Amino acid sequence: MSNETYTLIIGDLSRELPLVRPTPNTRLPLVEFLGDTQLSQAAAKATLPLIPTDTDMLFTCETSSIPLVHSLAELMNLPYEVARKRRRPYMQDPIIQDVQSMTLGVGETLWLDLRHAEHLRGKKVTIVLDVVASGGTISSLEKIVVRAGGKPHGRVAAFSHGQPKMDIQVMQQLPIIALD
Amino acid sequence: MSNETYTLIIGDLSRELPLVRPTPNTRLPLVEFLGDTQLSQAAAKATLPLIPTDTDMLFTCETSSIPLVHSLAELMNLPYEVARKRRRPYMQDPIIQDVQSMTLGVGETLWLDLRHAEHLRGKKVTIVLDVVASGGTISSLEKIVVRAGGKPHGRVAAFSHGQPKMDIQVMQQLPIIALD
Numbered sequence: 001m002s003n004e005t006y007t008l009i010i011g012d013l014s015r016e017l018p019l020v021r022p023t024p025n026t027r028l029p030l031v032e033f034l035g036d037t038q039l040s041q042a043a044a045k046a047t048l049p050l051i052p053t054d055t056d057m058l059f060t061c062e063t064s065s066i067p068l069v070h071s072l073a074e075l076m077n078l079p080y081e082v083a084r085k086r087r088r089p090y091m092q093d094p095i096i097q098d099v100q101s102m103t104l105g106v107g108e109t110l111w112l113d114l115r116h117a118e119h120l121r122g123k124k125v126t127i128v129l130d131v132v133a134s135g136g137t138i139s140s141l142e143k144i145v146v147r148a149g150g151k152p153h154g155r156v157a158a159f160s161h162g163q164p165k166m167d168i169q170v171m172q173q174l175p176i177i178a179l180d
Numbered sequence: 181m182s183n184e185t186y187t188l189i190i191g192d193l194s195r196e197l198p199l200v201r202p203t204p205n206t207r208l209p210l211v212e213f214l215g216d217t218q219l220s221q222a223a224a225k226a227t228l229p230l231i232p233t234d235t236d237m238l239f240t241c242e243t244s245s246i247p248l249v250h251s252l253a254e255l256m257n258l259p260y261e262v263a264r265k266r267r268r269p270y271m272q273d274p275i276i277q278d279v280q281s282m283t284l285g286v287g288e289t290l291w292l293d294l295r296h297a298e299h300l301r302g303k304k305v306t307i308v309l310d311v312v313a314s315g316g317t318i319s320s321l322e323k324i325v326v327r328a329g330g331k332p333h334g335r336v337a338a339f340s341h342g343q344p345k346m347d348i349q350v351m352q353q354l355p356i357i358a359l360d
Contacts, residue, residue: 018295020270030270034246034262035296037254062243063264066214070247074217082214084243085266090200090210115198116215 005029006175013042019177027177028161033067033130043158043171044071047128050169051076052154056123059141059150061085061110065130068158072128080128081119083110083144095147099140112144120150131174132157135166185209186355193222199357207357208341213247213310223338223351224251227308230349231256232334236303239321239330241265241290245310248338252308260308261299263290263324275327279320292324300330311354312337315346 005016006029015036017029033040051058051072058080060069066082073080085108087094093114100107125145127138135155142152155168162176185196186209195216197209213220231238231252238260240249246262253260265288267274273294280287305325307318315335322332335348342356 022269034242035253035260035299037250037260040250041254063246063262066243066246067250070217070220070250073215074221080215080217082243089202119215 006177008172008174010039010042010046010172013038015039025179027179029174031131031159031174032064034064037067037071040067040071043068043130044075047072047156047158047171048075050154050156050171051126051128052124054124055126055153057081057120057125057150059083059120059125059127059145060129061137061141065128068130069128079119081112081116083112083141085110087111088113095144097140097144097147100134100136110140110144112148117144117148120145120148123150124153125150126154126156127152129157131159131161132164132168132170133161135164135168138166138168186357188352188354190219190222190226190352193218195219205359207359209354211311211339211354212244214244217247217251220247220251223248223310224255227252227336227338227351228255230334230336230351231306231308232304234304235306235333237261237300237305237330239263239300239305239307239325240309241317241321245308248310249308259299261292261296263292263321265290267291268293275324277320277324277327280314280316290320290324292328297324297328300325300328303330304333305330306334306336307332309337311339311341312344312348312350313341315344315348318346318348 004019008015019027020030061083091113095112097110127141145152158171159174160170184199188195199207200210241263271293275292277290307321325332338351340350
């Protein structure tokens, strides 16, 4: 079973993704942008058409989405902000927002330092994630945008596991593999 | 006091860095690569000459160093790996390594999934961080390289706070500002 993979194809690029097991009877392909600059760039190019053209800023959370969003920000010449999953000692008056993540099976908390929240104010902000499942993380990021005085402008993910339950622009849907 | 900044200059690029307060009587300039693709690229270009030329792979830990290492990996056409600071649910037989970080004032733990550790085996691995202080994180990353069967090949940081106590190639030293 450990040698099972799923073949991901984006344009000319392909990757054999390992299958991970969120529940005993299902398998999910694991996409990892960290460490793979070619995959990040290919996915950024393929995801670019989904970003609303008048977006002022991209917004994501750590960690796995960072290479994708970094590559997209370079392609579009846009700034981006990253909500943290742990409080950092230098944060001042951070926005603190709970999130219920199906992927982790536990609640988490997102933190955005006031210095960074100020960058969102009055801006048209598009949220970008590497992979969405339930959409819980996107909802929480959107709440942070509103609390920071920004305007939620789009929801984009490179990949989804199954069909998202909310309105999200997805570049490629990955299968949820059910086993007997 | 909150308006104090430190002017960082890298080539043609400059940034006004906020000063943070690790202890009541000191201030440190806060460098943040997340969200700043221009700073990441400029620092990557300036740090590039410090990477040993026969490096097979770069190695860092999440989160703040990722944009720098991503940009360096693109410039050098090298793969990189990222040790995580939290266990991820999909990890299998991860290498688990404690680190004593002066920056956080508490111990942390680094995790590297076996699938990624296997990429380090037999490779000449250069460790790259955004900012070093005591060098505790670099030491722990080096232990992971050895445990994974890789060859520690270099220690590089874009910035240091003060003079590092170990042999590390540093692109630019940032001041530790002592107050009366």
